C-alpha cells in the first residue's frame with residue numbers, strides 16, 4: 239500500500255515541549271541526544287520549533303520515500319533553507335525543486351564525474367602536501383581549523399585550476415570561516431533580528447559582498463587564462479629567461495565546464511553556484527577529517543593498519559591519485575567517521591499537500607525533517623552506534639547496513655559532490671599520515687557540537703616526525 243493512501247494513525251509528539259518555544263530549547267541545547275531519542279516514539283514524530291510543528295522521520299525506509307519515491311510531494315524547503323537562500327541565492331542546494339534545479343544540476347553534474355576529478359587528483363595531492371608539510375613540528379594545532387583550510391585549498395585547486403593567484407587563495411581562506419559562522423548565526427536567529435541594521439548583520443553582509451567580489455575575480459582569472467594561455471591572468475608579461483625552469487603544466491579547473499556550457503549561466507548564477515559549492519564542500523569534509531584524525535590517534539591498532547596499508551601501496555614514494563582505490567582501510571575509517579559524526583544532522587523538506595506517510599497524516603506546508611545522524615545511530619542496524627568501528631564497512635558486515643547510511647542523501651537532491659568528497663578525504667588523510675609518522679591529541683576529549691555539521695568543540699593535535707614506539 240502506498241504511503242499516501244494508508245489510513246492515518248495519531249502521530250506521537252515528542253515529550254518536553256514548552257509553551258511558545260516548543261522543542262527549540264532541546265534543539266539548541268542537546269540536539270544530537272534529542273534527535274536520536276525520537277526513534278523510540280515512532281517512525282514519524284511531531285516536534286515543535288517555536289510555534290510551528292515539524293515531523294521527524296525516524297525510519298530510513300520512510301526517509302527514502304520522502305527523498306526518492308514520493309519526492310514530488312516533499313520538495314526542498316523549510317525555515318533553514320529559506321534563511322540560507324538569503325546568502326546562497328539560487329545555488330544548487332537552495333534553489334526550489336523544479337525545472338531550474340534540474341537544468342542546473344545537469345549542467346554541474348559533469349564537473350564532478352570520476353574522470354574529471356581523477357584528472358585533478360595529483361594537483362590536489364601536491365597542494366595538500368605543500369600545506370601539511372609546512373606545519374611546524376610538534377606544535378599543538380587546531381585540527382578543525384586546519385582541516386577546513388586544507389579542504390578549501392584542495393577544492394580551490396580542483397575548481398579554479400592550479401594557477402589561482404595566491405592573493406585570492408589566501409583571502410578565500412581568511413574569509414570562509416567568518417562567512418560560515420555568520421551564516422550559522424543568520425539561520426539560527428529569527429528573521430526579524432537578522433534583518434535589523436546591527437553591527438553583526440552589517441559585517442556579515444559586507445563579508446558576503448566581498449566573497450562575491452573574490453569569486454568574480456577568480457572567474458575573470460579563469461576566463462582570461464582560457465583566452466590567453468601564455469599569461470598569468472594579471473596582465474603581466476611572463477618572464478622570458480631561457481634558463482628559467484619550465485613552469486609546472488597548468489591545469490584548468492572543473493569550473494571550465496560551467497563557463498563553456500551551451501546555455502551559459504549569468505554572473506550572478508555563477509556566483510551563487512560557487513558559494514554553494516564552497517560551503518557544501520569545505521566543512522562537511524573538514525569535520526569528517528578532524529574526527530577521523532581524532533579517532534585514529536586514540537586507536538593504535540587502527541593507526542598501524544592505516545600506516546601499513548600506505549606503506550604497502552606506495553612503497554616509500556609519495557602518494558599518487560592512482561593509489562586511492564587500493565587504500566581500502568583508509569576508506570573504511572573515513573566512512574565510519576562520516577557515520578558516527580553525521581556530518582549533516584538535520585535536513586528539511588516541506589509537505590506540498592496534506593499527505594500520509596507511514597500511516598501518519600502530515601499537513602500541507604509542514605516541515606518534514608530527516609537526519610542522516612539519526613539513521614546512522616540506529617542500534618539495530620549499527621550495533622553500539624557510539625563505538626568507532628571501521629570494520630563495520632568490511633564487505634561481510636556492510637550488507638546489513640544497506641539503506642541506513644544516508645550521509646549523502648538520496649534522490650534528485652542527493653549530494654552532487656560525493657565522488658569528489660571521497661577523493662579529497664582519502665588524499666588528505668593519506669598525505670597527513672605519510673608526512674607525519676606520529677600524531678597525538680593534546681586537548682581534552684572533544685564534545686560533538688551540532689551546528690551546520692557535527693563539529694568538535696575543541697580539538698588540538700600535534701604532528702611530529704618521531705615515529706611512535
Ligand code: HEM
Pocket residue numbers: 314330331332343514515518519520522523526576580581582585586610644645646647648650651652653654655656658659
Ligand atoms: C563528507 C562530505 C559530504 C557530505 C556528508 C555531504 C552531504 C550532503 C547531503 C546530505 C546533501 C543532501 C541535502 C538534502 O537532501 O537536502 C548534500 C547536497 C549537496 N552537496 Fe554535499 N556533502 C558532502 C560533500 C560535498 C562536497 C565535497 C560538495 C561539493 C563539491 C558538495 C556539494 C553539495 C551540493 C551542491 C548539494 C546540493 C545538491 C542538490 O540539491 O541538487 N557536498 N550533501
